Amino acid sequence: MAATRTAHDSDGVMELLAGVPTGMLIGGTWLPSGDDRLIDVLDPATGALLAQVADGCVDDGLRAVTAASDALAAWSKTAPRARGEILRRAFELMTERTEDLARLIVLENGKALPDARGEIAYAAEFFRWFSEEAVRAVGDIQTAPSGANRILVLRQPIGVAVLVTPWNFPAAMATRKIGPALAAGCTVILKPASETPLTALAIGAILMEAGVPDGVVNIVPSKRSGAVVGAMLHDPRVRKISFTGSTEVGRRLLATASQAVVNASMELGGNAPFLVFDDADLQAAVDGAMIAKMRNCGEACTAANRLYVQAGIAPAFTAALTHRMNDLTSGPGLEPGVNVGPLVNEESRDKVAELVDDAIDKGATATTGGQTPDGTGWFYPPTVLTGVPDDALILREEIFGPVAPIVVFDTEDEAIAMANDTEYGLVAYLYTQDLARGLRVSEALESGMIGLNRALVSDPAAPFGGVKQSGLGREGGHDGLLEYLESKYIALTW
Ligand code: NAP
Numbered sequence: 001m002a003a004t005r006t007a008h009d010s011d012g013v014m015e016l017l018a019g020v021p022t023g024m025l026i027g028g029t030w031l032p033s034g035d036d037r038l039i040d041v042l043d044p045a046t047g048a049l050l051a052q053v054a055d056g057c058v059d060d061g062l063r064a065v066t067a068a069s070d071a072l073a074a075w076s077k078t079a080p081r082a083r084g085e086i087l088r089r090a091f092e093l094m095t096e097r098t099e100d101l102a103r104l105i106v107l108e109n110g111k112a113l114p115d116a117r118g119e120i121a122y123a124a125e126f127f128r129w130f131s132e133e134a135v136r137a138v139g140d141i142q143t144a145p146s147g148a149n150r151i152l153v154l155r156q157p158i159g160v161a162v163l164v165t166p167w168n169f170p171a172a173m174a175t176r177k178i179g180p181a182l183a184a185g186c187t188v189i190l191k192p193a194s195e196t197p198l199t200a201l202a203i204g205a206i207l208m209e210a211g212v213p214d215g216v217v218n219i220v221p222s223k224r225s226g227a228v229v230g231a232m233l234h235d236p237r238v239r240k241i242s243f244t245g246s247t248e249v250g251r252r253l254l255a256t257a258s259q260a261v262v263n264a265s266m267e268l269g270g271n272a273p274f275l276v277f278d279d280a281d282l283q284a285a286v287d288g289a290m291i292a293k294m295r296n297c298g299e300a301c302t303a304a305n306r307l308y309v310q311a312g313i314a315p316a317f318t319a320a321l322t323h324r325m326n327d328l329t330s331g332p333g334l335e336p337g338v339n340v341g342p343l344v345n346e347e348s349r350d351k352v353a354e355l356v357d358d359a360i361d362k363g364a365t366a367t368t369g370g371q372t373p374d375g376t377g378w379f380y381p382p383t384v385l386t387g388v389p390d391d392a393l394i395l396r397e398e399i400f401g402p403v404a405p406i407v408v409f410d411t412e413d414e415a416i417a418m419a420n421d422t423e424y425g426l427v428a429y430l431y432t433q434d435l436a437r438g439l440r441v442s443e444a445l446e447s448g449m450i451g452l453n454r455a456l457v458s459d460p461a462a463p464f465g466g467v468k469q470s471g472l473g474r475e476g477g478h479d480g481l482l483e484y485l486e487s488k489y490i491a492l493t494w
């Protein structure tokens with residue numbers, strides 16, 4: 001398919017884009033959408049058109065379900081070792097092509113190149129981890145308590161899975177679902193975010209090259225998400241939905257999934273608290289805040305959204321964080337030395353600006369940043385807010401941008417109460433050199449993951465996921481494989 005490319009005629013960007021498929025991947029073939037509609041993919045640093053990809057319609061979604069369903073029997077019977085070796089090969093191909101894939105992410109998502117390289121390493125690792133897990137879908141056997149029989153439990157692939165992913169980690173959110181699904185013996189239809197379909201399509205091509213059989217991985221970009229995903233979930237051949245995105249859309253998908261009782265895994269929004277106690281190592285806490293806040297320009301569900309800092313350390317912490325935020329370099333993500341790219345689109349940038357303006361109207365002060373710059377691209381400056389009042393919206397809503405609101409607290413109990421005062425519960429961070437306090441507070445925080453003196457928790461070998469309205473289920477670790485397996489119990493007499 002010919003893509004329209006009007007941006008970037010330099011630096012090999014045209015060549016890079018020319019190598020990326022722009023059709024839907026269905027049954028091993030790249031196809032235009034059934035009604036020939038296209039999605040414009042834009043560069044957030046300039047607003048320029050990068051490419052146009054197929055915009056799948058309801059019929060395309062259902063055709064992909066047919067392809068996945070037709071491929072299921074053979075794939076689920078493929079030896080686990082063989083499935084694992086294909087995933088291992090996909091890990092190797094992604095790793096070899098890190099630079100091209102990272103540049104592609106920068107182009108369509110906007111993040112700075114170092115963040116994009118980090119994402120590819122993380123994303124590829126899901127294929128390696130699940131290549132190893134493919135041979136560990138271990139069952140159980142036990143003697144019934146009565147002694148009369150045996151209880152045998154097999155783990156079987158759940159079936160055709162629909163995977164829906166967001167734009168903020170266009171590679172990692174796809175591999176975190178495709179890896180365990182294929183390891184378990186499931187076949188999939190991926191619907192990537194409309195802002196960032198190119199990365200998903202490039203990964204689709206890599207999976208085919210790695211030896212994934214036709215129909216095992218299907219990719220249907222679509223702007224008509226509600227209709228296309230809804231139709232797939234109403235098709236009785238679909239047995240699983242795994243979604244990463246906003247809590248609002250997650251609630252809607254759970255409602256749809258309930259009608260056909262489709263198994264659902266949900267990785268939803270976050271509102272992570274970042275607690276710094278007086279006894280923290282100041283340098284470590286500031287380094288951690290920079291990572292937890294600024295990785296991916298703040299566009300992460302795990303981003304530190306609210307910084308609660310104890311009164312004794314607050315002045316030094318605020319000064320050091322302001323200095324570090326002020327030192328960052330904003331610009332188009334491919335430019336050397338840039339560590340803060342633009343936000344993904346105008347709507348996201350405006351939302352960040354509104355949250356900052358609301359906090360300032362209610363009495364907060366920006367010690368750095370705080371104003372939308374003029375010029376092209378969806379940039380917002382690294383910003384630190386102090387004196388943020390309780391009723392500021394920025395403490396309630398996901399910021400998804402480079403803004404760090406600081407709230408000062410006095411006691412441990414007060415900090416825990418403020419941290420837990422949210423419908424979300426994905427991740428929380430705390431810095432203290434008193435390990436007893438660290439573990440006590442970790443137990444009291446209502447979240448699926450904790451970073452204790454550590455600002456990066458994401459790890460393909462660990463169970464990632466939230467409590468409360470941050471989601472259902474876990475991705476990564478051994479838990480990630482179990483999300484795609486059903487237990488079958490055989491009552492057995494011999
Ligand atoms: P979003 O609007 O919920 O979109 C996510 C995905 O769902 C996209 O592919 C989107 O397609 C699709 N979608 C939208 N409406 C849909 C509908 N009615 N039915 C089916 N699919 C639909 O989320 P976003 O704003 O793009 O992404 C940011 C959100 O993701 C944040 O809330 C963030 O916290 C969350 N997130 C969570 C995790 C986690 O692991 N917990 C990780 C990363 C991000 P279109 O692009 O075509 O609209």
Ligand code: MG
Pocket residue numbers: none
């Ligand atoms: Mg969206």
